[in-house]
Structure formats: structure tokens, C-alpha cells
Amino acid sequence: MLQRLFLVLLFFVSQQVLAQQASERQYRLSGTVKGAWGERLEGAFLVFSNGKTVLSDKQGKFMVSLPAGTHEVTCQYIGMAPFRESVTLNADKEVEFTLINRNFDLKVVEVTARQVTDQNSTHMGSTFIDQKLMTRMPKLLGEADVLRTVTSLPGVVSAGEGTSGFFVRGGSADQNLVLMDDAPLFNANHLFGFFSVYNPDILKSFVLHRSGISARYGSRISSILDVSLRDGNPDKMQYEIGASPITGKFSMDGPLSEKVTMLAAVRGAYPNYIMKLFPSRNIQNSSGHFYDGNLKLRYKPNENNSLSFSGYYSNDGFKFPNDTTYQWSNTLGSLKWSHLFSNNFTGDVTLIKSIYKNKVEGLSTGEEFELNSGVDLTQAKISFGYFGMAGHQIDFGGESSLYVIDPGDLVPSGTSSLNSRTLQQEKGYEQIVYINDEITLNEKLSLSVGLRFSHFSKLGPATTYVYAEGEPRSEQAIIDTLYFGSGNIVKSYQGLEPRASVKYSLTPSSSIKIGYSRTRQYIQLISNTAAITPVDVWKLSNQHIEPQIADQLSIGYFKADPESMYEYNWEVYYKKLYNQVDYKDGATLLLNPSLESDLLFGDGYAYGSEWMIKKNLGRLRGWVSLTYSRSMRQIKGATEAETINDGDPYPSNYDKPVNLNIFTDYHLWPNWKFSANFNYTTGRPVTLADSWYWYQGQIYANYSGRNQERMPDYHRLDVSLNREPIKKGKVEYSGGISIYNLYGRKNAYSMLYQHHYGEPPSAYKLSIIGAPIPSVNVNVKF
Template sequence: MKKLLLVFFLLLSHLGFSQTEVKREVVGRDIGQLKGIKISGRIIDEITGDALVGATVTVPELEINRITDNNGSFELILDRAEYNLQFRYVGYTTIDYPITAVGDGRISIKMLQEDFQLDDVVIYGSDPEKNIRSTDMGAITMSMNTMRELPPFLGEVDIIRSMATLPGVSQVGEASAGLNVRGGGADQNLIQFAGAPIYNPTHLFGLFTSFNADAVNGVTLYKSVIPARFGGRGSSILDIQPKAGSIAKWGGDLMVSNFSGKVGFNGPIVKDKVSIRGGFRGSYINWFLGALSNPDLKNSQANFYDGNLVISAPISEKNEFTYSYYTSYDDFAFSSDTTVSWKNNSHSLQWKSIVNDQIGFEVLGYYTQYDYSIFNRSGINDFDLNSGIKDYGIKAYLYYQFSETNKVTVGGDFKNLELQPGDLVPSMGEESGILPKKVQDEFGRESGVHFQHEFEIGEKFGMSYGARYDMYSYFGPRIVRQYGENQPISDGNAIGETTYGDGDEIQNYTGLGPRGSLRYSFSKSSSIKLGYNKMYQFIHLISNTATIAPTDVWKLSDNFLKPQIVDQVSFGFYNNFRGNIFETSIEVYYKDIQNVIEYKDGANLILQNNIETELVPANGRAYGVELYVKKNLGRLTGWVSYTYSRSLRQVITPFEEEIINDGDWYASNFDKPHDVTLIGNYKVSTNTSISATFGYSTGRPVTFPEAKFDYSGNSLAYFNRRNEQRLPDFHRLDLAVNFKLNGKGKFFDGDWTFSILNVYGRKNPFSLFFVDQLGAPPQALKLAVLGVPLPSISYSIKF
């Protein structure tokens, strides 16, 4: 499901659907060229000025299809002749554009939105064969139009949850943060907005995604063969690109629902040269918490907001600067006196340049800060517990286009990481019953250089290969413990300390990560692909929970914790049917994971200055089969995805007390063998559609106590083997109805969306907790976040 996900329904001209007529344009200066004429251009929305990502450019005379990139740009290599170009994009009027190519030149295309018209005759809005012809494996681009057809979560388009409907991508529950991709942990995904990493992409512990869909231009997930320009994570890259404002006129949007609201604006700062787009979203969620059945949640309070700002300056046809700012904030007060909060702030500045017909480059600098804290106001033991991450760096790459099907990319990147794992500050000073404590800060540097070559040999073969060389340094100031040789790493085996000064190197790691994919096409409608990918990860999320939480600890690789190394092999078969109306694929994969982190039995992870004493190194492996069937056209569209996968861990050390489950392989916290998603969208009329999502998955692993015993007057639970039991299976049905209100004035035109989450009131367990019972082992009780049908209504307008 790559960029071909963009589809739209248009009538032919004899059915009354108009096409824009354009007089034949002479492109380029006549300099005697006969072949190899380069025609480039950019496609934008005529009203808003937004770049149309994934639009299709067709040259019918040559049976050539091209897809616009993240900037709405495209390139064609033609011979000297007359052509009738066609431009298509989902929801927009098709444009016929006759040209006479006499030399290299550039054209600008402005497209107007058009309401969908329903009929049996349809035209594609993207290259219908790109999934067959591309060498990409596991690269999925989902358009915002596709996401808007899914039932909204609590009244809004949810980017993270939309990606979780794809094969090989899952979440551990209904209020879970992040994604689990092909058996990897949530920390193995690099989620970046406008090139800047985001460490917690959720509001309210995962109930909402912290990205405003109206500020997003496109979303691409890389889960198999990851391009060499990306590094630092083991499982996937989720690349979210912001939407620029119009350089032509001012406009805005407004959305209100029964849970949250948002407002946006965009327009030219300097007409036709510099644009701005801003947006703000906030919640009024407390009434919803009061409706929940769980008493702790029922008496809780929550607030969140997020904001975006994008300033884009296409100063020429060949140079564009873009500044992006993103912020989000959450606080959640439990029914007790404890409040949890977290916030993200990121800045990025990007420069894209086209040097000449063959060479272009991109440079991006960014700064990200993630802060998370817990504070208690119960009385004499009031405290603040603060943690945070600073991540800032620069990326650059240059490409050389030998020909239309032969391209080389080279580049590099560098970043600094600063972690504050924990700082406990008593609010009452000396009168407090809590002593202050600060965990040592951590400092690291990551850098890498990369190379990638993509080319085709005829129509049958395509290949992409490359490599990335990663370099990492862990440095002071820091006091590092020494432990006795041939002994477990524990507090009792510490024999000394070494003090490192500011900037002193403590440990360094390097690694070469080759990657590549090969494609063989049997025909225009079927192909097979084989891929290999190796990734290094130098930052770890230390957690004994299944989802990202503010209490988790982020930890850099050091002389005790080695970087994670992930090797993945993938194989896929892709086939389209009935003129590309149906798209199908089957992919199999195997991952080998080295140096993944597991925690010791009874580990205490909070405020640990020597957290290596609570951890053990583990091996991991993941494998699976992903089936995908998608219907692109007709009144009824949608897809079915099924994934069978396993995610396993093994802990074997020379010390018996550290071995988990007797050294046997056991399920990871997010191992869910069966995962099924069904998506359907039915166009009732031009202005009305009905959508449904059904999901089923195996319950995630848990560890039950097998007995209890008394120790020093306390009743304690006894746990034996880890993750041997499972929660009940998950399943849920969501429904939504969307219709467009056509008022007399444009301001009154808008979209109404009614949705019901959890239609039949399934009490899916998010977690278990245990209570003591006389004469029996502790009894498990489940916590369900959404245990009843949850209706929502939203109204959105553009002006």
C-alpha cells in the first residue's frame, strides 16, 4: 500500500464530468535537442497552494506514469515531439495538458478539487502499477484522503492508528502509545515530523495521536528495506511530512468534536514567494473520563494540546527553504494526588535545491526536546520527578540522476543526544520525608555516512542497493562503576569507580549496515521482490510495560549496554487483478535481533544510577507472513490484512540467577501471533459515505503469579516463568458515517462525521492487576479502557 493508495472516482466527459482544456504549450528553448529532453514541474492545489503528493503524471503516447514526490514535483525525459500530458489526483479535476517538447523546461500545474461522482467508470488517481514496478519493499505511503475514510478515533483522523491497520504493524491495546512493527518494540521505530525525531507521539497515554492531521501532507512507513539515509532504529521509520501554506491566498479550517477541537490558518506572507501555515488543537476530554467505568479513571483529570507552524519559502524554481515547528503537551491527574505530564518541542529548517538537470541536494537541521515528569501533591511527601531528552543534529544528502531509471544518492548526518534519566526534587525541602536524588545525565553522539544506487535493467529487473556506516560515542562527564570479573553485574559485585571528565570518551561503537532489494517483474501486473536490511540502534527504552509511558527510562548504549543490531530478510510476491482494481501481496520476513534489553526478575527501574544492575542482555528473533488484499475502485473500497507473526526473546548468561525461563525462547511483551484487520468504505452518494473497521488479534503475553508466600510478615506473590499466559483475544468493530453539507455560502460548507467506537461494547483488557485472596494465589483482574460503545460527532469546515 504505497503511494498508489491515492484513488479517485471521475466520470468520463460524455457523462458530464468536465476536464480542464489547455492550449498546446511549447516547452523549453529550441536548442536543437532531439532526445533526452528533461521536462520538470510541480503540481499544487490552485486554491490553497498545497503541494499534491502522489499525483499521477501520464504520457499516454509513451505509456509512462510518474508520481509526484513530497514537494509535488515530477520529472519526465522525452524525445522532441508533441505530447498530451494528463494530470490526475484523488478528488481533483483531471487536467489534459498538450505540450510540444523542443528543449529542457519546467511547467507549473494548478489543480482544482472536484466532488466525487459515482459511476461504474473510474480513473486512477495514482500510478496503479507502482507496487509492481518499484524496488521498494515495505515502504508504505498512506494519503490523508485514505485516512479520512477510516472511522475516526474519538472524532479525529488518527495517523498512528491508521498505520496500525496495515499488515505487520500493530499496537498492544486500545490506549497504547507507538507502534510494534514486525515484532519490534515501540522504541525501535523512529517517528519523525519534518525530519525531527518525536519521542512520544501520543496524547492521553495513546488514546489520541499527537499529530494534527490537517497539518500533515503525507506519511510514509518504511518497515522492510529502509533507505540508507535513515538510521538509528531497528524496526521502522515513520516519516511524517508537514503541509505548507498557500502562496496565493489566505484560508483556514476549523473542526469541533465532543472530545477536542482544532483551528488552522494558512496564506502568503509574501505573495507567490513565502507562505505560512499554523494550527492548534486542544482537548475537553474530562467529561469522557467521567463516563468510564474504572473508578480511578472516572475521577481523573486530563488536558492536552498541540500546535504546528510551517513557513515555506520557494525562493526560486530550484531552491526552497522550509521552517517547521511542532509542540505538544499533556498532563494527566489520577484520582489520587499524582500528576503525570509530558511535552515535545521540535524545530527543523530544510533547504532543497536542484543544481542542474542531474544534481540536487537537501540539507536539514533540527532540534528536539522531550520532557516528562511526575509530581505529587499529597502533603508532606510532595515531590517532582523530572526527566528529559535533547536531540539535535544535521542531515544532508546529494543525488545524481544518470537517467530516468538510474540514480545515486550519497550523504551523511550527525547528532548529539543528552539524556536526563531522572531528578527527584522534594517540594517541602528539609521537612519532606523524601530525600532528593539525581541520576547521572548521559551524553552521546551519533553520525553516519550512506550511499544508495537505484537502477533498472530493461522492464523485467530493478535493483536498489546501498550501505550505511554508523559511528557512535558515549562520553562524560560520568562516574562509571567497575564490577568483579566473572561475576554478575550487581550492586554487591561493585569493586570500584572510574571518573570521566566533560567530553572524555567512555565507549564507542561502529557498524556497517548494508541493505538492498531486487525486483523481477513477470508482467505489468505481477512481480517478486527480495530484500535484506541491517540496522544499528544506540538508544533503548527501558520499560517493563508493553507501551510507552512517562515513567519509562530512555538509556544510551554504554560500556555495559551494547547497541541493538537487527538483520532482516524479506521476500514478497505482488499481483494486481482486473485492470488494477484489486491489489494483492504476500510478504514473508525473518529478523535476528542482537543485544535487545530485558529486565531482571523484580527489577527496579526508577531512579537507578546504575541501571545495568537491573538489566540482562537478550537475543531476539521475529518472523512472520503478511497477506494484503486491497480494492481500489468502485462504490465499495477498502482492504483486508492478515499477519501471522512471532516475536521471541531468549536470555542465557553464564550466571544461573540471570537466566530467564531456563534459557528457552519466550514471547516478548508484544507478541501477537494472529492479527486481522478489515477496512471498508462505501460511497452511498456524492456527499455521503459509510466506513467500518474490524480488528482481531491474539491477546498479548502476561505473567501470572503461581503461588504466594509470607516473608517478614508480608504476603508476596511467586512468579515462575515469564510471559507464559495471555490476555483474552482482542476484537472490536468501529463504524462511521460522513457526509458533506453543501450550504449556500462557502463558509457553511463542511463535513459532518458520526462514529461509534466499540460498537458491541467489547471489554478488551488493556492490562491486568492482582489482588490478594485468602487461601489462594493472587487473583487477576483486568482493566478495560473502552468497555462500552463510544459515540462521537465532529464538524469541520474550510474557509
């Protein structure tokens, strides 16, 4: 249905364009934006004197159609000096712009790579986020955070107070592919979500793709968060120290030789004394810590080759007052070789390793145990970019992934009466090939057409159960057991993932865009919590769990004034979801060998309208974003036990219809800026008991339909005062003061029940942060 509708819209737009003829001769200006070391810069912002703007792509390439004559072009990239040049066109032309690192000893015009929506490209639903602006946003406990910044964008809502998990356009947290230098992360949180794994001091760029996703991306059905770390400074060694109320960090980067640069950073947090200030007794009596480290090396032997390595390790520990401790760690590594075959043909080969481990320890007398689980991903990618055909930018390549999942290993200890249990390891292969072409047909019409093919195989050794037909799945309904040897194929899935988008320019500064995409996901998180936690279970698709599929259709209007001072975006979307996972009442998710018997499967849909207006220049900058959206699920099984809400659609756990975000950044006086961020969202759906009854001396709850009630609406105001970097001699200082939750709103994180003897249990809300949280941060660079 969505494919047919998209084709009708595409045909209509094409006919409108073909009916018009260009009023003057246009020529194609294409080129590459490079850094001082020859690295290709993604997200460089180019402004032309006629008001057109364009962003460079992953390969640093750009292309724009301009009338004959001389045009002034300004190229901007964060951390580098602005580049200005005149270009004369009387034929198609190719250029190369090289930017140099900004000399901080000179007083230069501040240039930042703003959050820019390129209305002249086919991209939609993608947001480039300014790292410098992120560091000025009000902070929780003094630390700027990528994931918290992402939740201020249209179509994105937070998983809850104090968490850095996020939901995009009606999808769950595990439906977001979160990357660090191309390596996927299976848990991007520190301290259960108070911080993310990204060190803000070493970021290069980060992009969120919500729709119009290129065929080069996949493996998740909601969004792609692509985060890149900067390379080491090729000119000189520099050092940076930062401190906030609970974190300390140190980074260094610079040249190791003429051809090698290095970036290294470490960070740690010990928040125990701060946790004593929270109103929740559970938090007051808890303890925790985390530390992480990054290492990035880049070797450039010549102009046509470069080799880079990016490594990351993190470790978290948390102890709740009930004598249970949680530990989790991430180990990432990516090795990338980039080769320039010619100025119009590039290639990359990337090897990736991502290991995520959990450990839960029970310390209560008689219940001592250790529970271990984790995910191990090995991945190889090859990608090419070809720019030699007029009006085309072609990306193609493939990747192969091996997933190894340890779902759980329970080891009793001490005086424990528990029995040991080890669930069978899971293995699966995913292979992908793709091609994507950015096509410029004329001044007004351009297309992006892509096709991705994915194939997944669940491998043995494996044990699977056969359930009696016509009965609800349960342990009692198992009638046979199938065994698969090592390397044998248990189940395979495959399918095409078409992607397409079209841009029609109404004027040089405004356009309409239409996009369609199909995405597939073969790994899912089995969790009944809002955010990703250490006790969640990752599960591969198998005979009983089919891959998740999403079809999304988006239509948007994009406008920017000639000086890019103001931008306006309006986008509407509809998303159809297949093979969505939900749970039976009272489901057992942990250490369950027949987990599929407690799972329910159905479809869903999500739709919404997103508005955003931004002011990029002047003393006052910022944006207002407003989203109205719905996210619904429908579980209608063969039996009543496998059906939710009588088979009628019901709100998903992430259905928050109204989401308003207002961010302002005001230049008070030289070197000082005031920022404020206000967020309002509809309360999250919950399932509550509407009555209680006694049976054989016990109180039982009678619940209303699934997710038919809502927690109170959420709203919060954060403010900060930031000291811009100032240099005294060879030392540069910056810092700020933030107040998170300025007016002390006690937002509900979850609903719980309290039992008083002789009375039915009463519901109450749990607030994680119910008071203003002030903090200060200081950074010194030398």
C-alpha cells in the first residue's frame, strides 16, 4: 500500500517538473571538501551568494546546480577556519576546497557547523547536530550528553527522567542503531542512563537519521544515530582536562609523526555523594561508578590511502540497597582503510568488533548468585563511492556480521539454595549488499534511489521446541524437541529493502520532499522496561520470532531564508510495523529456556506531524520543535491467551502524543552565553488496576486493558550560564553553571503499589529527580 502511494506521488511530482522548463542555463558545480590532512569532511556547510546551501556527504562530496556567472562560496566546518572563494561557471566544473585548522591565537569570526537542514538535497528526517552548541545546552550533573541532546529533536522522546534512552517515531529503544565510529553499541548508557557512553570533548559529528535513510544503513527499523570521533590534531600535541560534580576527564591529541596522529581520552565518575541528595530513598542508599576510555590512531602514508583505528572500553557498576549489584561493559574496536582510486572513486574496508557483557550478583544470605550474559558482534564492511557520472552520486557495498549471544548463565554461590542454569548460546549470520544513487535531474528535481538486500541465518548448535497446534504456547504445550548441530541452519530470512526519496524545489530556498523506506531487523531486545538495562535479553530471530519490518512514508516542507538565519521544517509520516513483540501477563523473561512461550507477536503503526523553526544567527539563537504523534500496537492471536485488549489496537509503551521542546541560546555579553531548555511531553501509557478482590485470603488485582491509563504529563526547565573559551597565553579556559529541573518538578518515572494491612494496595508515582540539580563544569585546554 505504501509503495503504491509513494509511486503515485512520485509520478505526480515528476509530471509537474517536466511541465516546466528552466528559465536560464544551469551548470553543475561539484567537488570535495577536505581537511588540512587530506581527510574528507562530512557535514561541511557551503553557502553560495545566490542563497543556496548544501552539505557535504560521507565522502566529503557535494554537488549543486547554479546559473552561469561568478558565485561567492563560503565553506564552514566546526573547528576550522572559514574558507571563501569565487567560482566562475560557464560549464560544468569540479573543485576541491581544503580547510585549515583554526588558529586560536588570532581573533577570528566564530564559525560553527549548525544544525542545518539542506532544503536543496533529497535528505529528510536527518539532523546534523553542532557539537559546540551541545556543550552549551543545560547539563545534568555537569556533563554534556549526545543522547539527551537527541531527545530535543522532533519525533524523538526520552525513555524517562534521568535516562539517556530514546524512542524515535513510535519505535522501541532497541530499534535505534547507535554507532561510535561505525561500531554498533548494545547499551549506550552509563549509570542506568544518567550519562551516555560518548565523551563530549572528543566528538567530531553526530547525525540522527529518522527517515529518508540511505540504503547504506540498516539492521534497525526506527533510526540511525551515527557518531564520529575527531581525529588527532595534525599540527601539535594538545591536552584537555575537565571536571564536573561527579566526573573527571582527560584527553590528549596530536601528531606522533608526520604521518600518524593520535587521540586518547579517559573519563570516570563516582557519584555516591551526589546520590545522597536525591529524594528517592532507593537512590540515596545506592552506589555506583563508571569509567571509560577512547583511543584513535590515524596513519596516512600518502595522499590516496589512510588507515584508522578507533577503540573504546567502558565499565559500569551499580549497587541497589537490596544487596544486588550490576556490572556491564562495552568493548569496541573498528579498523578502517580508506583508498582514493581517483578523484571520483573512493573505497573503504572496515573491520568491527563490539562486545557487550552483563553481570548481576545477588548478595542476600541464602540467595547468593552470579548471572552473566552478553552479546559479541564481529562485522566486516566494504563500501565504495563513485562520482564520475554527471548528476549522480553512487554508493554501493556490502557487509557481513556474526552475532553470538550468551542469554544467561546462573552460578549459585555461598549458602544459596538456587540451582545453576545455563541457557544455550545463540549464533546468527547477517549478510547485506546495497546500492544507492543520488540523482540530480534538473534545477528543481532530484532523487535518491536505493536498494538493500539482507539475508539472515540462525545457526546451530540449537535446541528448539515444537508446540501443539491450536493451543497457547507454554511449557505444557511442548510436544517435540528439535536439535541442530554446530553450523547447521535453524531458520533463514531474507528480503529486499527499497529506499527512495524525491526533492522538488519550489524556490531556491524552499522545497517539498517525499520519502519511502523499508527496513528489517533480525535482533531484538526482550525487555519490559522503558530504557535498556543490564537484565534485558537480546534475542535473534528464529523459528518462532520473525524479523521486525517497518515501512515508512514521509512528506515534508523545508525552507531557509537566503542568509540561513531562519529555517522552517514540517514533516508528516506514517509507519507500518510488522512482527512486533509484546508479553503475556506475568511473563518470565529472565533465564527462560522457552522464552517464545511468554512472548506475543503482532503488528503496529505510528503516525505523526513534526514542526520545527530554528534561528541560526544573531544574539539569540535556538529552536522550537513540536510533535504530535501516535504509536499503536495490535496483538490478535489464535487464542484468548495470545490476544491483548480483545485484539483491538492499544497504545505502545512509547506513545507520547504531544512533545514540545524549546531551546534558546542568548549571547549576554562577550564570552558569556545563557541557555535554557524547556520540554513538555504527554505522560507515558501504563497498565493500572481498576479494582481489587479477595480470593482464599489473598488480595488480587483486576487490571484494566493494556496501556489504557497514563502517567502525569512530563515537563521540565533547565538553564545554564556558559563561559565561552578564552585564551591566556597557551592555556584556554571554558566552563559553565547549570540547573537541571529548575522549578523542581516531580515527574513520575513509574507507577508502583503500596500495600497497607487490611486495605487494597494504593498506587503512587515514583520520581527519580524531584528537585533542582545544580552543577558546574570546568574545562582547561593547553
